[in-house]
Amino acid sequence: MGHQAIIQQFVDGASAIGPIVLMPRMQLGRPTDVLRAPSLSIDDKRAILAAWASDLYAVESKPALRQLPGTAEPVPIDEVQSALIELDQRCQP
Numbered sequence: 001m002g003h004q005a006i007i008q009q010f011v012d013g014a015s016a017i018g019p020i021v022l023m024p025r026m027q028l029g030r031p032t033d034v035l036r037a038p039s040l041s042i043d044d045k046r047a048i049l050a051a052w053a054s055d056l057y058a059v060e061s062k063p064a065l066r067q068l069p070g071t072a073e074p075v076p077i078d079e080v081q082s083a084l085i086e087l088d089q090r091c092q093p
Contacts, residue, residue: 028071031083045087053080 027033034040034048051057052066052075059065059074067074 028068029073030075031080035083035086042087042091046084049080049084049087053077053084 031049031052034045034052037045040048052068054066055063057066057068058077059067062074064077065074066077066080
């Protein structure tokens, strides 16, 4: 297997797993669960929420909803964006 094929396989696998890999053994159902996770750094929280907001996790034919692999149900994009705004507000001096 060539170098490019290995990299592509890794990227495809990471996309399928999603940012949930940053939260092993943690229940993730809502964006607020990410905000409340004491074991995650601010950067990890931002990465998870930003990924959750991306079009990669948009529900087919329902662009206002996002669903991470491993979560029980989709959530509105507005909820994810609100969590990102709250995280940014917490980080302001």
